[in-house]
Structure formats: structure tokens, C-alpha cells
Amino acid sequence: MITLTINEKEVTLDKPVSVLEAARQAGIKIPTLCYHEALKPFGGCRLCVVEVERMPKLQTACTLMSADGMIVKTESEVISRVRRGILEFLLINHPLDCPYCDKAGECELQDLVNKYGPTVGRYKEEKRKVPESHKDHIFARNMERCVVCTRCVRMCNDVQGASAISMMGRGNHTRMEPFSADSFNCEYCGNCLTVCPVGAILSRLYIHSFRPWQVDSEVKTICSYCGVGCSLVAQVRDDSIKRVIPEMGLGVNKGLLCSRGRFGYEFINSRERLKTPLIRKKGRLEESTWSEALNLVAEKLSEIKKTEGGSAIAGIASPRCSNEDNYIFQKFMRMACGSNNIDSVSRTGFAAAQKYFEELMGQGITANIIEGLKNSEVIFVVGGDPTSVNPILGLSIREASRRGAKIVVLGNAKGLERFKNVQVIPPVFKEADALEELLAGVSGARGVRGEKPDIDRGISALSGKYSGKSDIGGLEELKNALLDSPSTAIVFGMDLVQRADGHRAIFAVAGLTYLLEARLYLLSEKPNEQGLIDAGCVPDMLPGARPLNIHDFKTKFETAWGGAIPDKNGMTLLEIIEGAKNRDIKALYIMGENPVFNLPDGPFVKEALGSLDFLVVQDIFTTETAEFADVVLPALGWSEKAGTYTNLERRIQLQKKAVNALSGMEDWKIITEVSCKMGYKMAYSEAEDIMDEIAEVSPLYRDLSYREIGKGNCLWPYHGEPLRGEIHELPAMAESSSGNYGADFYLALEKPLFHSGTLSRRSPALMKICPEPTLKISSAAAEKLRLQEGDRVQVSTSVGSVEVAVSIDESIKDNKVLLSNNFEGKGVFSLLTYKLDPVTKAPGIEGCEVRIEKL
């Protein structure tokens, strides 16, 4: 215990902190400029000087640790004079263009000078001149305003880990600059912008468009892009979002954001937003009224249900929609349409993996707190780059690395290049083998654990298979790193789920989790992939992940919902698509999803959707999929409605309404209206009512209410009870793939940091940061193909070809070439085919042998 006296007030601390923090705890404010709560103290600006008894000179409070018995004074005549002097020095070069500067009103320098003076400067000479740089699409950089506090650089180096900027020059000429001097070749997280105390770094998204004090309302909500679910504040004026800022200390992200969350919000204002319902008439989609459209949908679905039976109807739910939307969607499909054919595009990754992991290891195995990553000794990253799929989770891995954790990577992870200690890149299609071999090695050293007989048996079966010497380089080192670790986290991306033998990779990772007693994290690309499952938008489980085929669960829901739920498990996503093609499925209802673009073998998907008798698409844009619809219904997007989302840690959070939409209706509302017309009554006046119902029927969300969620920290299972791990027989595993994989190059899916499909394509800022797709190739491939950065190439597979520019990526070390699936007409999925994984039913990517020709 430390007790010190600050301004005659006794302050007792439970743990040693700086004098500055001790003062803040006691409610005493010491002025600062280079200090920032998210950064390590720096002691550069000297504004925080204080007098400490028995210390000869003034001390900087931000760097001075409190000690027992210290007597500190934070204000005095001398201190004021010193502060005034420091500010006068800073103003020598500061342009004092407050009337024109966007920071005015929230500028720390302005506030300090206002409080401590000086009112007039004595310096008469020229100020330094550094022209404002407008060359970057996102950041406006005005280095005349820079006070050289280095907060931005420390943020970029020590927290973001991008190290894209630096203090350049020295003395009077010191300024912050990125390497290229003009535009930022960085991760565009904008976290430097958050910490800049003055108007030296500003966002061009809102520059010169409003004053900080002209904000009508501030809405604390969450990001709509990925499964981390970062907290952010939307600042609204005249019913439109002016900017999105983080709030220090708030939420999972604690004041940090990534490029998508910070700059990607403008899609809601896109001109491509759907305005009215559309109905196909004589082959063309034409505007209609809500009542006409809703009547038509209800009529058609009822008719098909009557003539063909409920099982001829299917629904695709959306990991972008809220828990309430998805809950209503599955209830509608089951009760009004009489069908369990409910799935989502999450089947291509998260939903498939999450379910199988839970089957193997018990419910809740993936519910781990992101923050906990920071305290792991070893983090094993496999199947994707966390820093681009879930950027804020990626930052925790970088932080762990800075704290001395070992980062071991299987596969490519560009954003961890400077942080990884061991990397193993198995040959294409041999990833599951590599993981199995690793598991066999670990169990060889550790022995079986004996708690889960089926898993133990599965692991033992592998030992024989991999007894010889490994031919995958580095695997031994990776294994030893895992074996040496007292505390391991495994971060599993979805790349390996998209293999026909993806279940083998999942089993191997489950086995490692089990033997190493590791914490498992699944990367989740969309904001509500977990919530979607928990809401029951899967063909074989009811809300709360209660298996449909357990009679008691089913009858419980039937009583609550007042009707019969069909007995048989429904079809999974690609079975639905194939069913449409075979005419087993006659009608399809798609909510907030774009399968034509987001699934492999686009031509096949198009053909399947074309074979339907009736297709309803509910979305905020006219997507590639909507082009095939018979009825298109405009929904509401992020910030236009309220709803809860469950992130990848299974934290339940509230997304709030911030603005009024010009058109559209909540997804759940549209569906309840159709449902009522079909004779199954559903009536809720607000999303909150739906949550109340979920809390009653779903065993995982018991007692949950918007009030509780609003308080934060609603973690699964909220007052509810999870299912106890029930392991059933392990399904038969696929053989190691034995195909001939001798192609020169393999095409793989790139998950870019700046994009995430349909939404980001309509976000002007993200489109400026990354305007077009590029084929990422290794420098070896560039040499072999005689290609240079920016050369245009034709990329062809057996099913299609696109023309793109190449970009050389040093982080690629094998014979993969990467293309994203984010740009219209140039998505990688249009070039690939698939084969279903028999266990998880995820599409295994096939046909990725690729030809690259220079144009």
C-alpha cells in the first residue's frame, strides 16, 4: 500500500502508479500533452511538471512513480510559469489557425493555452513552414500544427504495431511522416488520429464539414463489420452520421478501431440503397408498394407450402443481421413455412467449424475472452490472418508478442510477419495432414488425457499414421514450442474449413486444444456469426443450440411457439442450393445475404436460383443475388435500427439506432408481417420484445434484457446453462487427399483488411483506400512469370477467368496466389468450384490450379 499526499489530499493506492495517475484517481487534474492513457509514458512535453518535497527540481508527473510518503503539489506560481513558458515555446511554430482548424473545440493545445496562457507571444521571427499534405485519400496531415508529442508514432508502433509513421528530422524541423512522405502506406486504423492532441492529423471524411460542438447526439453503439463487435460512438447531426469515433476504455476494443469500423460507415448513405419493394413483372424488377409485395410473398409461400409441403421451402439467414432478426427468421421458417431448411453463408466457415468444435469438445469451447490472448505464453495461429479478419483481436496477438509470448503460425498471416517466431507453411491441400501430424507428435510427447474417450481414440488412431520423419519443414520446432508452453491460445481461421477434408483440420485443432488445455478462438468475419447459431438459424438446432432431434427440446419450443416444428433436420446451405437446382426446393427466402457472390461456383449458384419457382431477397442493396429475385424487400442497415449481436467471444451487445432511414423496414418486422399474412401470428412492437421472448425460450440467454445488455459484460451463457459436453461417435474421417498437386500456382482466398464484401464496396472511404482487387503473388512468382508490381494479368481456372493487376507480397512464401472476394465481377469465388465436406457440410474449395498470363 502506498500513501502519498497530493495538494494536501491523502491518496492511497493499491498498486504503484505514476503520480499523474494517482492524482487522476484522486480527482486532481494535471495538464498533459504527450501523455495518453492508451500509451506508455514518454515525458516529452514537460507540461505535467509538479513540485515534490525534497526533490530539487520540478518533476514530470507522468513518468514519476508514486512512492510512500511523497508530498506533491500540482499547482503553484512556479509551476504555472513553467507551463506558460512551455506553451509559449510550442506556439513559436504553431500556426494558430484555430478558426480554420477542424480540431478547434476539442484541441488539447487550445484548452491548455486557454488555461495557462500566454496571451501574447514574444517571438517575432518566421514560423516554420510545412505545407499541408492532402495527397492521402483519408488523412489530411498538417505538420505546422504538430507539437511533437509523438503520441501518433507511439500509437502506431507500440499499440497498433503497424510502424507506418515516424518522427522525421530533428530539432525545429521534427515532424511526423509516413515512409512515403505523401500517402500513408499503413493499416488505416486511424488510431493515430484518435491520439493526436491537435489538428495535425485529420480525417478527410469529415474535414470542414462540422464543428465538434455542433453534434446533435452521440450514440454509443457497436461496429457492424466483424465478429469482434467493437464499441464506437456515432456522432450525429441533422440525422446523418458525421463521424465515428472510439471511446477510450470502452468495450472489447478499449478505444481502438480498425479501418472498417472507423471509416466504413458511409455505406448507409449509398445511392444504391433500395428504396421501395420490387416485384418481378414480365421479367423485370419493378417498384411496388409494401402491401402488394408482402401479400405476394405470403401468397406464394403459402401456395408452395400447400402444394409441395414445407420442405420445398428454404431460408438463408444472415450473420449481418441481429439476434432478433435471425430468431424471428428461423421461427418463421419453422412455424409459418413448416421447414427446417435454414442455414446461412456462415456455413462456409464459422458455423461449420463452431458446430463441429462444440460437438467434439462441448458447448462453450470457443467462448473465450479476447483480452485473455494478451496473457498467453504461446499463441498458435492457424488458417488465416487474424489482423485482417478480426483486426482488433489481431492487436491482442501483437501485444502478447511484445510481452514476450511466442507466436507460431501455420500458413500465411501477413499482419504477423514481424511478430511471429515460428512459421510453417504446409503444401496446398496438405494442411490437415500437417495438423494431424502435429497432434500425433504432441500426443506422443504428452500421452492421452483420458477425459474424452472418443477424442482420445481419434488421437491414438493418428499416431500410427505419422510415425516416420516429417517432410514438412519447421513442424518439429512448432511442436516443441507448443509442448513448452505453460499457457496456450489457439486462433483458428476459416481457410482450412473450406477444404473437403476440413473436418480433419478441425478435429486436429480440437485435439490440440484438448491435449494442451488451450483456449480456442475462432475468427469470425461477420458481426453475428455466433448469434446466428444461438438464434437457431441452423438446420439441425433450435435456439440455444438445442439439437432438434432431442424430443424434449423440440416439444418445449413447440409449446412456447404454439405449433408443430417439422421433425426432420433441414438442409445445409449448399444442399439448399443444390436442392434448388434439382427442384427439391421450390421457394427460397434470403435475408441480408448475397450467395451469388459469396459462394464458390457462382455460375452454379446462379443456375440454381434461376430454377426456383419463387425467390425473395431482403437486403439494403440490389445485390447480385437480388437480380434473380421475384420480390425484393428493402431492409434497414446498421445505425438505422436496434438489435443485439453476439460476438466471437459470445459477448452479447446492443447495436443502437442513431439515425432514421429514408426507406426500408427492420428485417424482423418484414418477416412478422409476412408470417401474419400466412396465418402464423407474430406481433412485436420493438426488437426489445423479441429479446424478452428469446430470454424466455432460449436456455442460453435466460433473464437477458436490453437493460442488462446496456450495462455491458453480458457474456455467454448469461444465467443460462450450457449443454454438458456430449460427445457422440466420431464421424468417419476423410482419407488424406492423394490427388496430384503439381500445379505451378494455386489460387487462394485473400481476406483483405480494408474490405468485407457488399458493405465495404459501397463505402467510399474504404474504396479509396483499396480501390481495386489485385492478385497477390510472391516475389519468386513475380520473377518466374516476369511480372512487375502493377502489371495486368489474366487469371484463369477451369471455370473462369478475370483480369486484374498483380501486386507483389513478400509475406507469401509458397506457390499460392491470392485474390479477394470483394469486388464486383472480380471475386475469387467466381473462379473456384467446391466439393462438400461430408462432416461439416462446408464447401471445400476445389479447382484452384491457376494459370496466370501477362497481358
Add this chain to the structure above:
Amino acid sequence: MFNETVLKEIEEIKAKYPERRSALLPSLYIAQREFGWLSHEAMECVSKALNVPEAMVRGTASFYSMYKHKPVGRHVIQLCTNISCMILGAEKLVDFIGTRYEVQPGGTSPDNRFSLVIMECIGACGTAPAMLVNTDFHENLSEKRIEEILDKYK
């Protein structure tokens, strides 16, 4: 990119320090030797060879005024104009070099033969005025001496 020999040289420097960042300054000298000055490309090579972020390389390089931050001629004249040298006529010598060799302070002659850098005291006050040409030291300068000396640098 650096060739194999240079990369080896940098590897050896790296091996001396527990932190690869510590090898920055000597590696920058090597890059300067290879490229003539610290161009963007030169700094990129250092960044790659050391696996230190590019911005950090440039930030460090830009702090030190004795690195060459722009292309220079075949020979670099560093002439002192601080107090002792100034009293003994260094400023006139600047003018002389300017007319005779067509090179202004901070610039390079059109034939790319000389670059002229004005220096702070180089510790030769007792034998002022003084200058360095590349790494050779010359003192007690006069217009005539300068001509004699510089004629040897082609």
C-alpha cells in the same frame, strides 16, 4: 536489393547486437556506400535486410545530418564556417569554391564532380580554415591551397 556480399556484411553487424534495430546506423552507412546516398530504395533495402519497419529506418536516418539525404557529387567538400574559420576568411572561400567549381552550399556542381556542405566546427580551429574532402582532412586553407587540393579530385 543488396547483393549477397552486402547482405552478409549486414548479417555480421546484426549478430553483434541483441536487438536488430541497433544495427540500423552501421547498416545505413553501408546502404549509403552502395547507393551513394540514402535514397528511398536504399532505406527500403535496409528495412528488408534488418526487418525493421521502413518508417523507422527513415525516421532514424533523417535525425542524423551526416547521412547523405540527397544525391551528391563524386566528391563531397565539407567546409567549416564556424568562428575560427570564419575569422580567417572561410566565407570568402565559400564564394571562391562557388565560382571556381560552380557549386553552392548544399548543392552539387553541374558536372557532378563536387558537392559542397557547410559544416559546424570540425575541431581544427588551431589550423583554421579547414575542410574535409570525402574523408581526407585539409587545413590552413587559402584560395590557392584549395585549388591545389581540389585539382587532385577528378
